[in-house]
Amino acid sequence: MTARLPLPHRWDDLRRWVPWLLPLGAATTLAAASDGYWPATVARMLPLALLAVSVATVTGAAGLPTLGQVAPYAAGAYTTARLAMAGHTLAPVHLTAAALAGAFTAGLLGMLLVRHRGTVVLMLSLAVAELTTITATQWRTVSGGTDGLAGIPAPHLLPGTPPLTADRPVLLYATAVTVAATAATMLLLHRHHLLLTAVRGNETRAAASGHPVTTYLWLVHTGAGAIAGTAGALLIHTHRWITPADVGFDTAALALLAAVIGGTHSPPGAAVAAVLVLGVRDVAAADWPGHAPLLLGALFVAAVYLLPGGLTAALTRLRAEIRRVRATRRPEPLPAASRRTS
Amino acid sequence: MTRLRSRLRRGLASATAAAALLTAAACAGAPADPDAVRIGLLVSLSGTYATVGQDMQAGFRLYLDSHGGRLGGRKVDLVVGDEGDGPATAVPAAQKLLERDRVVALTGLVGGATVDKVQVLTTARKVPLLGANARPAFTSEGGKPRDLTYTWHTSYNSDEPGIAIADHVKSQVGDGAVYAIGPDYQGGWDELRGFTDTFTRLGGKLANPDGKALFTPFPATENFLPYLNKAAETKPEAVYTFYAGAAAVAFVKQYAQSDLKDVPLYAAGFLTEGSVLTAQGPAATGIRNVLNYSPTLSNAANQAFIAAWSAAGNSSPPTTFAMASYDAAAVLDRALAGVAGDVTGPKLNEAIGKVGRVTSPRGDWQFEPTEHRPVQRWYLREVRADGPVLSNVLVQDLTTLPAT
Amino acid sequence: MTTRHVDAVDHIPSRRDPADIGRAHDTGLVATGLYHAHQRLTVLDLDSFAIAPGDRHAVIGPNGAGKSTLLNLLAGSTRAQTGTITYQGQTITRRGAAWRARAGIGRTFQHPTVYPGLTVLDCVRMGGWHHRRNPDRVPLELLELVGLTGHADYPATTLSHGHRRMLDLAVALAGQPRVLLLDEPAAGLTDTDLTRLLDILGTLPGWMAVILVEHHMDVVAALADWITVLHHGRRHLDGPADHVRADPTVRTLHLDSAEAGHAARP
Amino acid sequence: MDTYLIPGLDGIAYGLLLAIAAAGLTLAFGAGGVLNLAHGTLIAAGGYVAATTSTGTWPSLAAAVTAATVVGAAGGGVLAAATARLRGRGHLDQALLTFGIALIGADLLTTVFGADIRRPRLPAALDTTLTIAGHPYPADRLAALTAAVIITTIGYAVLHRTRAGRLIRATVDDRHMVAGIGVNPRAVDTTVLVVSGALAGLAGALCTPILGVGPATAPTTLLLSLVIVVCGGLGSVPGAVVAAIGVGLVQTIGVITIPALAPYLLLSAMALLLLTRRRPLPGMPG
Structure with missing residues (x-):
């Protein structure tokens, strides 16, 4: 299922914008109405959410299940960190540079990856993820070694504005970047929906009709690299520290699994699932110290059985069900069991 | 159709459960005893370093239990957080201890990378960080050396x-x-x-x-x-x-x-x-x-420590990890005794600076005045x-x- | 030497005449020294194969004779292991399927597949993606031509096998090919669709070169003016259509293949 | 030459141990169609069971190896039941499920056995070193090498000489065909996963004396097994054995020959192999 994003010519179309305004509204409410814990905690989840958007794009739109998007993520993050530490602290500059670094990295890797399919891509990208951490660890002048970098200067939104350090502005900023980048991804994917569905579904026929399949996939991979790079910049802006472990297999696995839970064809679903996953690991498990992996494992198992096709498919089924119930307009009350759960 | 609906119902049920879990987690952490001092202990309880983390928790609890659950005459509400394998899991846990539990001091911390990142948070919130294991060579912050006013260690430098x-x-x-x-x-x-x-x-x-x-x-x-x-x-x-x-x-x-x-x-x-x-x-x-420690040291403090350690049901001798965490509790004990009225981060931090000579199983030691780490044998x-x-x-x- | 009547070209000499290859070399599709083996078994070994604009060229032979491999090599779906392929005077041996398709070499498939997730109309749109000057009119006309107008907005996966074959043809035609490679277009068609197919093939523009791989001899008879018979990857016979069809060895070969084909396929 | 004799022998011993671990994973993938990310957890479970059962006597060692194999097989059975409902939902859903099971399993193992590193106590005859070409070499590794050779030989014989083995190989080649000859593919899947789990448990038991077992065992062995399975051609048991010996040699001779590149060697080798492979891997579209 793909969200549509046309311009709001009519009132009816405005409804399509609501999903995009929801996270912004939620972030504003959170920033306004809670203590310092929630804004900082949620803001720190958003880089992974945006990385999951990038992974879902490659996995869903291009059909290439990947663990390798941590490479452009790392490129974006270290570019941002080094720019900030060199005294260039403008956020728009960071985002642009990180997106370019991400696209460049993904472009290079894409030349190798997009020629392959299925499990081979998964394993090649596993090597990419592992080699990304190793390279970051070894390249100490950039990464600061295994302990990484800390105390990276905060970004400025515009010249002359105060640095983005307080938790609430950081949350609003990170939400805005995440939503904008996801919306841009969706717009592009929607515009090329026909081509991508066709290429993914039947490569041979598409090639025989003159479609350079590999080039299309490379473009998607590279574009998703720009999103991953942006996510890397966001990682620095929300954390202001980074270690090589943050751009390794664990992060890649969480992002890919979030994309699966969200429904691989839905970047926004992946973002929501990433927040859910980190919510379980960092928030729900905080009161049962030492058992975060157990809860995370339970979440994954539950997601497989209870949400076939991911969150997005569940939402679609829910909508279909509501429509069906409305259409039949049954007068009898709902069964007791469903009342209890609703 | 029935199958679809039952699936939907199960999906909804799990979503509700997850939401309930999150809400419950959000509401937890209201103080149990208004007079109690809340201390955060952040150690690895899962992952590669879980053994060290468990040792450190045992050391801290040993001191606490052998002092009637009180430090400096105040009832202590110890909140434990899981550091996991590194900053990615440790920083959210530290944030929870600092912001939701509002601890007045944070102790423990197994990994050097974790200390490096959490130190920024505790310093910003003016809460003393009393590390009991790794102490990294703190990276500079925006070209300036790290502000170590609120950073203390009962352990050692890695070199x-x-x-x-x-x-x-x-x-x-x-x-x-x-x-x-x-x-x-x-x-x-x-x-x-x-x-x-x-x-x-x-x-x-x-x-x-x-x-x-x-x-x-x-x-x-x-x-x-x-x-x-x-x-x-x-x-x-x-x-x-x-x-x-x-x-x-x-x-x-x-x-x-x-x-x-x-x-x-x-x-x-x-x-x-x-x-x-x-x-x-x-x-x-x-x-x-x-x-900096051997369980066969013959000083009185160590003999008492070993006795308490064995009495607590530990079969193997105590480690430097447990000992340093035990000492962290001892430092807090003496510092809290020196705080008058409500305990706040800055007041506690000042008191830690005045602790002076600490009698410890490793032999007596004291904080180096600028770097805040032990001068020890x-x-x-x-x-x-x-x-x-x-x-x-x-x-x-x-x-x-x-x-x- | 035979005389053949095609709209654009009056007279084409036999392809055994080197001069003809020269002519096809400038305007058509020429393959020389094609060799393809799979696990050390020769699949195709063809010294030369040429088609010029307007040709209606059938390739027949028993199963496993290398017919589909020939089409795949010409279309670029399979890379040639040895040999050279030129198109309109340009060497395209190392060009991929997509490049060749955009250059004007279109094809259908022996086992027609559709785009899952796309409607029938969108499938045809995908076929004509590189000719976007005439947006929806052409795809709709093509659907009309192959008799699928009523299915335009249905998911392509809902089509029956025969309809998929007709859709595949429409998709290929949407690409406005100069050389059209048809891989068993009549296989599995109903009589109605077969009639329609023959109609369509009959109305293909005169400048278009068509290579037809087919078992169905009625279709071959209706369309082809030249036939190449392949056997074990090699040229068994090559010549004007009526001449080849009259050859007794071809008939036995073909009968054999029909039976062998049944036995071989699960 | 002498420099490489012991590392070479060690590489082969280490490789064959890994081969047993990876053979289970490659069977599960090739014949069972399951991308099992919980495989490392089964290996760790086998290791823990062996480490706690063995008390330094020969009978206890035999009991330890048996118990580890049984526990691994039971774990395989659990996985078979868990993945049976996911037929036709693709490898990513399986990855999600088995990764979840791996996380849960790791937590349970740490809860039951603690976070400490465990090592079995071996009979005195094994807990010593022998002298080979003037160099000391651990006896336990030689024993493991011997065991690995025997198991590999038995495994080869079972796979090529018995009906069950032929069935498994046929399933790797073509899952649908097996259903055609009247065998319930579900039963084949379950059997394959149980066998795969048993191999994991066995590998865990054999590796423990050499490497110990702890919280890091599961992820480390899973990564190594994945690399071997991929290099060996996904689903091919002989391929896995060859690849495992290759990995063993890279991890011994490679790392001391070019120590500067040691961290990169293994994964770069895997990536290169995948990139240069001409043939599509079996068990997947092109």
């Missing part, structure tokens, strides 16, 4: 064990060369640098062909035999190393099975500290290592059978660090 033992090793090998080998991560680099820098400054020679310590991939490498046999070709007079955890077990076992088995092995004490020693078994016998230990179990038996005092 100190190497510095402390270098002179002794030099005196043992004379003109012979020493082979240095360690794991390829920050802890390994610091530990080895402490030794190699001091050792070469004293005129010692490294047997490593390029004159630099050899670093093995970490944590990927657990098969050290090829490295050890290769090292044997340099005919070293002795070997110096630092490993911890699973790698330490594998290293010690394989050292005894390699061409190097008859070459004396010197190490930072973590190689044979705690549960790894049990797993290493007789292969560890005779390893000489350096640490370092000991040479040797792995020997101590009754039925292996123990790191005290051989001699080495030196006091940091040198004043």
Whole structure:
């Protein structure tokens, strides 16, 4: 299922914008109405959410299940960190540079990856993820070694504005970047929906009709690299520290699994699932110290059985069900069991 | 259709459950006792370093329990957080302790990377960070050195064990060369640098062909035999190393099975500290290592500590990890006693600065006034059978660090 | 020497005449020294094969004779192991399927597949993606031509096998090919669709070169003016259509293949 | 030459141990169609069981190896039941499920056995070193090498000489065909996963004396097994054995020959192999 994003010519179309305004509204409410814990905690989840958007794009739109998007993520993050530490602290500059670094990295890797399919891509990208951490660890002048970098200067939104350090502005900023980048991804994917569905579904026929399949996939991979790079910049802006472990297999696995839970064809679903996953690991498990992996494992198992096709498919089924119930307009009350759960 | 609906229902149920879980988690953390002082203990309870984390928790709780659950006359509400494998999980947990539980001090912290990142949070919130294990060489912040006003450690700097033992090793090998080998991560680099820098400054020679310590991939490498046999070709007079955890077990076992088995092995004490020693078994016998503590120290504080430790049901002797965490509780005990009225971060921090001499199982020590880490004695230990179990038996005092 | 009547070209000499290859070389599709083996078994070994604009060229032979491999090599779906392929005077041996398709070499498939997730109309749109000057009119006309107008907005996966074959043809035609490669277009068609197919093939523009791989001899008879018979990857016979069809060895070969084909396919 | 003798022998011993671990994973993938990310957890479970059962006597060692194999097989059975409902939902859903099971399993193992590194106590005859070409070499590794050779030989014989083995190989080649000859593919899947789990448990038991077992065992062995399975051609048991010996040699001779590149060697080798492979891997579209 793909969200549509046309311009709001009519009132009816405005409804399509609501999903995009929801996270912004939620972030504003959170920033306004809670203590310092929630804004900082949620803001720190958003880089992974945006990385999951990038992974879902490659996995869903291009059909290439990947663990390798941590490479452009790392490129974006270290570019941002080094720019900030060199005294260039403008956020728009960071985002642009990180997106370019991400696209460049993904472009290079894409030349190798997009020629392959299925499990081979998964394993090649596993090597990419592992080699990304190793390279970051070894390249100490950039990464600061295994302990990484800390105390990276905060970004400025515009010249002359105060640095983005307080938790609430950081949350609003990170939400805005995440939503904008996801919306841009969706717009592009929607515009090329026909081509991508066709290429993914039947490569041979598409090639025989003159479609350079590999080039299309490379473009998607590279574009998703720009999103991953942006996510890397966001990682620095929300954390202001980074270690090589943050751009390794664990992060890649969480992002890919979030994309699966969200429904691989839905970047926004992946973002929501990433927040859910980190919510379980960092928030729900905080009161049962030492058992975060157990809860995370339970979440994954539950997601497989209870949400076939991911969150997005569940939402679609829910909508279909509501429509069906409305259409039949049954007068009898709902069964007791469903009342209890609703 | 029915199946679809039942699936939907299950999906909804799980979503509701997840939401309930999150809400419950959000609401938890209201103070149980308004007069109690809330202390945060952040240690690894899952992942690679869980053993060290559990030791540290046991050490802190031992002090707390043996003082009626009170520190400085105040009831203590200890909130434990899981550091996991590093900053990615540790920072959210620290944030929760600081913002939701509003602890007045944060202690524990197993990994150097974690300390490096959490230190920024605690400093910003003016909450004393009383680390009880790794202390990294704090990276500078925007070109300025780190503000260490709110940062304290009851442990040591990672390069100190190497510095402390270098002179002794030099005196043992004379003109012979020493082979240095360690794991390829920050802890390994610091530990080895402490030794190699001091050792070469004293005129010692490294047997490593390029004159630099050899670093093995970490944590990927657990098969050290090829490295050890290769090292044997340099005919070293002795070997110096630092490993911890699973790698330490594998290293010690394989050292005894390699061409190097008859070459004396010197190490930072973590190689044979705690549960790894049990797993290493007789292969560890005779390893000489350096640490700020040995369970066979004869001072009164240590005897009381050992007695309490055994009484608490621990079968193996206490470790430096448990001891440093025990001392962290002792520091808080004395500092809290010096705080009048409501306990706040800045007031507690000021009180920690006035703690003075701490009587400890490792021997008395005090905080170095600017760097806030212990000025303490370092000991040479040797792995020997101590009754039925292996123990790191005290051989001699080495030196006091940091040198004043 | 035969005389053949095609709209654009009056007279084409036999392809055995080197001069003809020269002519096809400038305007058509020429393959020389094609060799393809799979696990050391020769699949195709063809010294030369040429088609010029307007040609209606059938390739027949028993199963496993290398017919589909020939089409795959010409279309670029399979890379030639040895040999050279030129198109309109340009060497295209190393060009991929997509490049060749955009250059004007279109094809259908022996086992027609559709785009899952796309409607029938969108499938045809995908076929004509590179000719976007005439947006929806052409795809709709093509659907009308192959008799699928009523299915335009249905998911392509809902089509029956026969309809998929007709859709595949429409998709290929949407690409406006100059050379059209048809891989068993009549296989599995109903009589109605077969009639329609023959109609369509009959109305293909005169400048278009068509290579037809087919078992169905009625279709071959209706369309082809030249036939190449392949056997074990090699040229068994080559010549004007009526001449080849009259050859007794071809008839036995073909009968054999029909039976062998049944036995071989699960 | 002498320099490489012991590392070479060690590489082969280490490789064959890994081969047993990876053979289970490659069977599960090739014949069972399951991308099993919980495989490392089964290996760790086998290791823990062996480490706690063995008390330094020969009978206890035999009991330890048997118990580890049984526990691994039981774990395989659990996985078979868990993945049976996911037929036709693709490898990513399986990855999600088995990764979840791996996380849960790791937590349970740590809860039951603690976070300490465990090592079995071996009979005195094994807990010593032998002298080979003037170099000491651990007896336990030689024993493991012997065991690995025997198991590999038995495994080869079972796979090529018995009906069950032929069935498994046929399933790797073509899952649908097996259903055609009247065998319930579900039963084949379950059997394959149980066998795969048993191999994991066995590998865990054999590796423990050498490497110990702890919280890091599961992820480390899973990564190594994955690399081997991929290099060996996904689903091919002989391929896995060859690849495992290759990985063993890279991890021994490779790391001391070019120590500067040691961290990169293994994964770069895997990536290169995948990139240069001409043939599509079996069990997947092109």
